[in-house]
Amino acid sequence: MFCYALLLPTIACGVGKFLFGKITTDPLKRALLGGAATILAKGVCVVYYKYNQISRSRNSIILNFDDFDEEPCCRQVMEPKKFFYFPDSEFFKDGNELCCLRSVLCAKRELLVDNLPCAKSRQFGCEHAGCSEVIVNESDYQAHCLSNHAFKCMSCKRAYPSAHLLDLHIAENHNPMQIAPSFRCFVPSCLEVFSLQSDRRDHYITVHNFPPDFRYDTRNG
Incomplete structure (x- = not known):
């Protein structure tokens, strides 16, 4: 390193005179330009050297898969098969326990529902006054x-x-x-109006298929 420091001015002057002799005749400027060019060239060389080292180390850890045999190590081929189990097999143990538990819960729920008082047998009166x-x-x-x-x-x-x-x-x-009596049809979409109740009765029985004993005036509430 010390020797390189001593030789650097001489190298810089030579490089500056060789590269920049036609640009300037000042020795100091040529020396500075030559030194800058030398340092830049050295930096490029260092970067290139580091890049080669990294590339070599990376390539050294990559396995070459072409050296391996492409055929599988194990030549045994597994084929699907059907298995038959008896109803009392251990294979169905968990499912049978779950089904039994569900059956018990359903039976208990049905028993509770059957013991509840039936709503149809409970009588109550109308809440409206009168x-x-x-x-x-x-x-x-x-x-x-x-x-x-x-x-x-x-x-x-x-x-x-x-x-x-x-x-x-x-x-x-x-x-x-209302002066003259008028009797409109019971069907809201029908606009027929009659002067007698008997005419209206014949109309809703024959046209609208009402029962003959139909009465729209209910008892007092």
């Missing part, structure tokens, strides 16, 4: 409320199963502006 109807289940109670308490006339307290029938009742019995 109604003494006795209902045995929820579905009958809903049907009773729909047909007797859903649409009620405020004048005579009669109840109807639909708003259309309630409107017909009010128009036919409680409308002071």
